[in-house]
Amino acid sequence: MAARKRPLLEVDAAVRADAQRVLADAGEEIVDERLRLVLLCAHPRLSREAAAALTLRLVLGVPTEDVARLFLVPTPTMAARLTRARRKLAGAAFAVPPGAELGERVGVVADVAYLAFTSGYAPGSGADVLRADVAAEAIRLVRVLRSLLAAGSWPELDALLALMLLQHARRDARVVDGRLVLLPEQDRTRWHHPEALEALTLLRPLVDSPPAPYLLQALIAAEHAIAPTPEATAWDRIVARYDELLALGDSPVVRLNRAVAVAERDGPAAGLAALDGVALRGHRLPAVRAELLSRLGRRDDAMRAFDAALALCGNEAESAHLRTRRATMEA
Numbered sequence: 001m002a003a004r005k006r007p008l009l010e011v012d013a014a015v016r017a018d019a020q021r022v023l024a025d026a027g028e029e030i031v032d033e034r035l036r037l038v039l040l041c042a043h044p045r046l047s048r049e050a051a052a053a054l055t056l057r058l059v060l061g062v063p064t065e066d067v068a069r070l071f072l073v074p075t076p077t078m079a080a081r082l083t084r085a086r087r088k089l090a091g092a093a094f095a096v097p098p099g100a101e102l103g104e105r106v107g108v109v110a111d112v113a114y115l116a117f118t119s120g121y122a123p124g125s126g127a128d129v130l131r132a133d134v135a136a137e138a139i140r141l142v143r144v145l146r147s148l149l150a151a152g153s154w155p156e157l158d159a160l161l162a163l164m165l166l167q168h169a170r171r172d173a174r175v176v177d178g179r180l181v182l183l184p185e186q187d188r189t190r191w192h193h194p195e196a197l198e199a200l201t202l203l204r205p206l207v208d209s210p211p212a213p214y215l216l217q218a219l220i221a222a223e224h225a226i227a228p229t230p231e232a233t234a235w236d237r238i239v240a241r242y243d244e245l246l247a248l249g250d251s252p253v254v255r256l257n258r259a260v261a262v263a264e265r266d267g268p269a270a271g272l273a274a275l276d277g278v279a280l281r282g283h284r285l286p287a288v289r290a291e292l293l294s295r296l297g298r299r300d301d302a303m304r305a306f307d308a309a310l311a312l313c314g315n316e317a318e319s320a321h322l323r324t325r326r327a328t329m330e331a
Helices: 002-018 034-041 048-059 064-070 075-088 099-121 132-148 155-168 193-206 213-226 235-248 252-266 268-274 284-295 299-312 316-330
Strands: none
Touching (some): 034 048, 034 132, 048 064, 048 132, 064 075, 099 155, 193 213, 213 235, 235 252, 252 284
């Protein structure tokens, strides 16, 4: 038992020994040790998933059972993963890394935060439509990181925070009496407008910046935030932003979302055509296909697509939404 615990004790000892003084690149002393702990959790020895779990547990103080729930594994399994991750960090420097390595670590933290955030809004199984508390913790992580780095030195963090705030601002309108409410049907008076305004303020100086994934996603979310009604949404600009995202790197998720935007701009037939060649695991692809087929009046094809989506969907609220939509085709 003592031998198994020794690597963990070495990590904790290093934390205590170095907590009083760490120098950043420019020689500025960083008093708050949270930055070092965040960057330690983003060490290249760890996978992105392990870094995400360890950051949630050690930096944000999320209980192990809640981290396990986020990653859809039993609590003992997550506890073992956290222990292995901490052992991998034995002997790692508890310090702000220099130069390019610092940039890489910050990028990992940003990706970890967004992983946690999107998991909060896309629960894979269970009864929850969303896990706003998990999303809020991810936002807090980005705020902590931004507060500990030189102001304006990491515009990708500003873009990421804006993206999160714009999506999180809609949390109270996403669910009504346990029922999933899609964006076009949401009551926009229930949105948290101060959070959306903060996000738009963050984005204003970044609009003309070079394209980057978080920035482009935030600009897409901003189009929804500034539209007074669903009908007023600038779908042409949204499709253009998705095209920019695809130019940075092909992604089936981006292609799926782009197809939805194309359908809103050009009609369901165009949306279906945009889905050609998209391969994505899970229920979201057949669910979108089913919706577009139903709009075209292709009842039998839509029913089959709804059945395919239901067979793959493990979330109770989303399954209920799909069953309701399918039932409208039977009426």
